[in-house]
Amino acid sequence: MKIKLETLQHQTDALTAIDKAFPGIDTTTNDPNANYIYANPLIRYRYNDKANIDIKMETGTGKTYVYTRMMYDLHQKYGLFKFVIAVPSPSIKEGTRSFITSDYAKQHFSEFYENTRVQLNVINAGDFSARSGRRNFPAQLSEFVEATRQNANQIEVLLVNQGMLHSKSMHRDDYDQTLLGGETSPIKAIAATRPVVIIDEPQRFPRGKKFYEDIEEMKPQLIVRFGATFPETTSGRGKNKITKIDYYRGEPQFNLDAVDSFNQGLVKGIDIDYPDMTEEQANNLYKVKQVKAKGLILTKGKKEYQLSVGENLADVDPGFEGNITYAGGTDRELSNGLALSKDMKLIPGTFAQNYQDEIISQALDCHFKAEEENFLRLNSGDNAPKIKTLSLFFIDSISSFRGENNGKGWLAQHFEKILTKKLKKLIERYELAIDDREKEYHSFLQATLKSLQSEHQDVYAGYFSEDRGSSDADIQAEVEDILSNKEKLLSFKDKDGNWLTRRFLFSKWTLREGWDNPNVFTIAKLRTSGSEISKIQEVGRGLRLPVDETGHRLNQDEWQSRLSFLIGYDERDFAQKLVGEINDDSPIKLNQEELTDDMIELIVQAKQKADPQFNEDQLLDDLDDHNVITRSNKFKANVELDGQTMSGYDALCQLYPELEQQTKVAKGRVRDKNSKDNTVVKLRKQNWQQLKNLWLQLAKRQMIKFDPSVNQDAETVARNVFNDSDNKIFVLQRPQMVHQEVVTDNSSASVRETQADYNTEYLTMKYGKFLKILAQQTDLSVNLLNNLMIKAIKRLRNNTNYINEKTLGNLIRTFNNQFNERIKTSYSYEPLKFSASTSIYNAKKHEFVDSVPASVLGVYQSNSTSDEKYLYDRPPLRYDSADPELKILQRSYGPKISVFGKLPKKAIKIPRFDNGTTTPDFIFKIEHGSKPIYLVIEAKAENMRLGDEEIRIIQQKYFDHLKESGVYYQMATSEQEVHDLINKLENGELN
Template sequence: MELILKNDLPHQVKAYTAIANVLSNDLIQKNSLYYQNPTLLLDRQALMTNLAIVQKDNNIPAEYKAFNEIGSYLNLDIKMETGTGKTYVYTAAMFELHKRYGINKFIVVVPTLAIKAGAKQFMQDGYTKRHFKDQCGYGTELDVLVLEATKKKKGKNYFPGVVREFVAGSSQNTNKIYVLLTNMSLLGGTSKLLTDSYDYGVEGFYKPIEGIKATKPFVIIDEPHRFSKTQKAHEFIEKNICPQAIIRFGATFPEIETGRGRNKIKRKDYHNLLYDLNSFQAFNQNLIKGIAKEHFEPVSQRQDKVKIMSIQSKTAVKFNLIQQGGPTKSFELKKGDSLGLIATELEGIIIEGISTSTVELSNGQVKSTGEEFSTDIYSTSYQESMIRLALERHFETERINFTRNNKIKTLALFFIDDIYSYRVNEGQDKQPYLKETFERLLLEKINAVLPTLNEQEQEYKDYLQASKADLNATHAGYFSQDNSSSDEAIAQEVQEILYEKKKLLAIKDEQGKFNTRRFLFSKWTLKEGWDNPNVFTIAKLRSSGSENSKIQEVGRGLRLPVDEYGNRISNEEFKLNYVIDFTEADFAEELVKEINGDLPQGFTITDEKLAEVAAKRNMDVDDLFVELLSKEFIDRNKNIKAENIDSFFEAYPEFTVGLQQGKVEDRNKKKERKIKIRKAVYDELKTLWEEINSKYILHYERVEQNNFLFNELLGLLKNGVFSDTYITSRREELNTTGSRVTVNEDSGVQFKISKPLPYNEFLKRICRQTNLSIQLLHTVLTEYANENNILPDRINEQSAANFVKLFHDWKVEKLSGRFSYSKANLPVKATALTFSDGTPKSEITQGVIGTKFIEGTPSEKYLYDVYAFDSPLEKDNLLVDGIQEIIVYGKIPKSSIAIPTITGQSYSPDFMYVIKKDNGEKILNVIVETKDVENQTSLRGIEQAKIDCAKVFFTQLTIDGYKVEFQTQLNNKKIRQIIDEVLQ
């Protein structure tokens, strides 16, 4: 599979363009040496002016603007919640800064090796390179130079090669951006890698740090909460690297204290915050998964604890049993004794080893002197129950994901106490406890699921049979000790988990065999920076302590998933199953507090928001302002009064900020609602549903018959697609005039860069990006070559990228009305509502219908037994009991109808209705697309193009013998109006 990146996600575009917008061309001075970045002029007035404009555009709260300042370098902060694409954004920022200002020397600093591996994988992967070069049209690429710790060898002391390449790389090379990727442990501290002197240097520098400093780099810091400004790595960056700019990207920023005594306050260390995509926005905008937390209550309900008091000469251990509401008892046990002597819940756990400070137990856990543990949590039965629950949730989700039209590989992540409860220790002659337990419970669960599968789920049945045939292949682990392991099997597991994301996400391997590896084990090693979007279940079999950020704990599972073809699925509601022990029973409440605690202290209503709410309430803007002012909800400056904030949000929910209901669920308190499909209603909608799910092909036959497409493509080729790429040197001479030294620029030289592609690969690359047939491309290119001489080296990557960009722009602009649909003769497949044999399913996933609910029983005309919706406009469409002409209706599950469009993306409308005229003579079928915008001109170009395609599609459906009325509903139109228009 190939992961498909999108370049037009608003929350990401805003972030990286904010950085570029702070700078301007008049603040950039040409570099004086070929290996240096251009010089950024720290003009405080100009930068502060630009900062203010960017912060206003991005609605940065006033309290954060108070920390704006320009120091000895430019510091910029970008806050983005975990899972929203920080690595993509800082990569895009480098391309944008290079495109606008010629900056091409960047240092990316990350805190850990795992994050480093993830960043390296993303920036070096072929799909990333093609995305930024071809789809985004930057026409350049990253040269990622990874700095690694090395051991000194006898003989010559060689300068680090990646630093040599970074320093010597020319800033005049318009086709390359140099990125030095390093982790914090190599900056200062005990590492001398950059500060040692070497026998050989580069450009006269024999200390790597001196060469790096001379390039005038821009530094990007990932996870800034790990890099407080008093920490050694940050001090090393400031004092030794001396960057022109430090750009920090993180979900969490370090805290600093200001003031003394009673005036002492803690605040986040924001410094020129440009963009604030906080956690409640990420959840509310469906940029990440929601969370469903679950735990088991303790078996005994007493919550007794065992504490290791002391160890005597590696022979005996003193324990205290601390009983809730009872006396504390002491025990002394030796190697081979059972912990069941202390408490019956611990029966079966044996002391297998004693060191000077630790006790090794038969369940694989190692406990230290002074450590406490609950008798219930660390009992075999409790841990097994947690694993069973995690597997239950995993298979619930996997079954749904596997039976979709475009399947989703479903992963689960287990955080455990000790590596040797999962991995065989050297000299150990038996299977580790946890691994053995997991495989036993997995086999048990597979055997329970298989008999429940129906004929339409044959492929999933085969997948489970393959899992059952080789249980060991279904799981893998990554631990810090693995970095020094020589075991080939372990190395392969680590390689797949850390570096082969696409392989892990694939349901089948290159040979067509099932890839069943989907259960991952770690000891918190896979935390910040590790990225796999298809983690749907996290089971925390070890307690991490209450001081940890709750968002960071679940962060590995928050990213939106990708399907089997690499497409990110962003228009559905997904939930992360989070299984923990009872000591963290309040996790969901604490998480909600943390999310809402991320909000700024003061809120101001913008003019735009006031106008939006006034329009929805059919009020004049000024009247609404006066109403809020008179009720003392706001002051004259539109600031919400803190003392009345709760009653204000209750009375005017349209203004509410904070986490929406249902984004974080506590399954122990609220049972997940299942949405059932009403068979009788579906029978009425059956014909309409089957027809709109018919597979149609989008093609250009009418266009090609008129030679329109051929001529248009030929025109694109004449628009500068084929051009030589040159690299230009900058030659400067030093002249002495009296006592002054001046620099005179000479013309330098130019060299042509040649990176040709084989002709067949050139055609394939354009075909993959545009869906144009290779035959058509060849015909057009042949015609162009008859009139223009195409040199062989101009059939290259840059030319392919030029054509793809021009074609995508042309397609949306000019293809409206010049395409057609034809029905495909394809076998019937399962749909969101039916199995492949056409019979309706009994229930549907809540997330594909809506996240909010209307209490009460829906109308008998409605397809489901629950009203679920996402927006106020959808809510209005559901409550139509008074419209007698409606026979039946239903909300169309998200992304369930894949109508191909000229944008390259599929389209799926929102509602379906079957209505009748007053005399009952004629039945009409209506499909409605809802858009929460005021008018047609508010739609983005791509959205409008999709709707235009849908109109053509439903027209073709009518021509083919089944009449469907397609209507677009904007914010100012009611469903009653739409039905009246259709009836007329």
């Protein structure tokens, strides 16, 4: 299989932005060295941030492609031919080298830049080694520095990682040869070429730090930084401390942020899973108070535990399985490779081998689910090309994988055992396959099992930094496949037609950045990464959209790709942090207090797409004419617009809807899921005043008075619940795997969660705690519950494993449901002597409020024009269901209806017998002779009927005492039902 690079729009947009931002060649210079044959032409504004360019592209969207093509572009247009690519690590360097030198990249770029080639020179550790007593320059450095402009079709590129760039070898000047006829220092020789420097992962090269100083020593005329994350700078102290992102020119010249990437389908969606724990297990955690080279201090509550190098964590807590000791040293690691840092939390249960086995097992389930879909392609048309499915495992210890003396570590052994079991089960499922593609998959699975059971398996592979010096041929083959043979990993068969079964990869964070493979569909972390790094960076190894067996990269329209990411319980907040990172990555922040420069620019750019002449002055003049802003661009509090009063910010959005539309695009249509709607809706006071007399009664508090039989009912229900003959309430509990799916839509990013049991060990809790919580949640006496529990456990053959959190939850839920069902009519409302304020009425001032938050009227909105009898001042109408609520609001009513409208949440706080309050949805005032009639409606959509009967009983009981005041209560499921009720009331047909 050959990968086919394709021109993608977002990458073309990035190249266009670079071309626009490029300062151009200095054609007016008097510099006598302008035509120096070993150096680039002189660039305008050279050696100045005014020339430098920042390109922000999210992980997985093709930064390497863009900067490689940029070099071709700058060479073709301006004759620039010497570029230095600076990367943070050897693994990123290897990924860049592999891409630039690949046949598929060369073939792709030759279509645009005929007869032009890139000569890539890579400097690695060891290249400066002295030979025969002489200290010489590496050949690749000499090649780069001394290449001239005379070879017009060749681009010279030097690729170096920051460690190599910072090394003594690059800066010393005592070599036994010279470059360019006089330079004896590599860094000065590079500077003489007036290079264009490309920085990959700029957050690793912050200005003012040592690695950026190395960049500056190369004296680049122009620096172009490519990254998803950029360095931050801080100024001030304490409350005055300001942190901002350090961009050249104050902002990136191209910005493809995380929200755009996720919502435009430029990267895979993400599912997150982790093994769940009981509350007791989760609370059994130890905090790292101090970590030094010679010792470690852990705390649990007020207790401290000191461990010296070599001491076992199991001495602190037996839950730390696996003979784990503190290794100390400069890396501050445990013996299993986990790097420790201050305030880090350690949960003993997550160190158990069977715990990691469960993550492996779940990861393989995710892998084969994706593999079946990708191989069979059932919903993608006949004979759709297959997609090779890969999985990546990040582990904490090379010895757990490689073992000792050419053996396999326990992790590799466990992985093989679990994989073998799953393979045999799958093979059995496809044993009798009839479909040709299913038969082919059966053959692939059989080849996988055969290889796994052979002496030199090629089903899974590992890559660790320690592998670079290994002489083991199998290990070197694994490393070569992972680092260099991307096409082989993506292929199903070799040139002889044999299945290529390698698709499970293991590493120890060495591949954390820089390396990626488009067909990674599962990533499993068998241990926390320790340090707090970007969550998008962590999932970044699997974000790229996949390629099929023909080398074609699929887009979201062709295949809905998702990445399964499995983590430990100690990182269970990963999904929320990831969502937070996505949502925070927005180019501007809307300000509802004042019109900011960013908001102005956003509106102007959007308007110019339709009207190129539109400018900032027109916008500000228009807003001034409508009295929306002050002279200092602050929004005015009350603005009259189209006969309605609203805030200045709302007026801006109504005049220029492009702001919200463009904000959603700029933010990738992902907002913080906890963000609140700050829009307010003003009341039409003249309409509400017609309800004043009724509201004086509704404002009076009501108390629930239960019948005397309720206490006996509680005991009867409790005895029935504990007599669980079917064992549906008393259940055994095993650990659970929590599945979280990161979901993005047009307005928000959120996490959707499901759970499933695993493992054979039962989870229990302490009886005293069990009983205490049960008593608190049911209001039953401890003595009664204790007696009932003793009888229940005896019936269950004294198996105390039934005393667990699931059983507790079942008992509480079942009792409360049955008790509430029994007493739902065994009470009445008793009026109290005082009134209380609600969302619509101020009891102290005896008047209605001026406005309410739009969110309390409904989660949806319609721009339908509202009736003059409506209770609120302006559209849009707010509602919770299109049918019947929106239809009720949009329907025309006869002249006898004087006012009507939707009631906000908590407008009438009706106490519920099962705690909380409820409020009906609508109120109508109907003129009927000398005494008006009020119709109160609880509107329910047909698909929202759960609990309707309880709500009807509660509200009916509450309004019964207001019948003499002309109040009628009904529940309705359609606007026709409401219309018929009004007609009957108008005609006196209802009592």
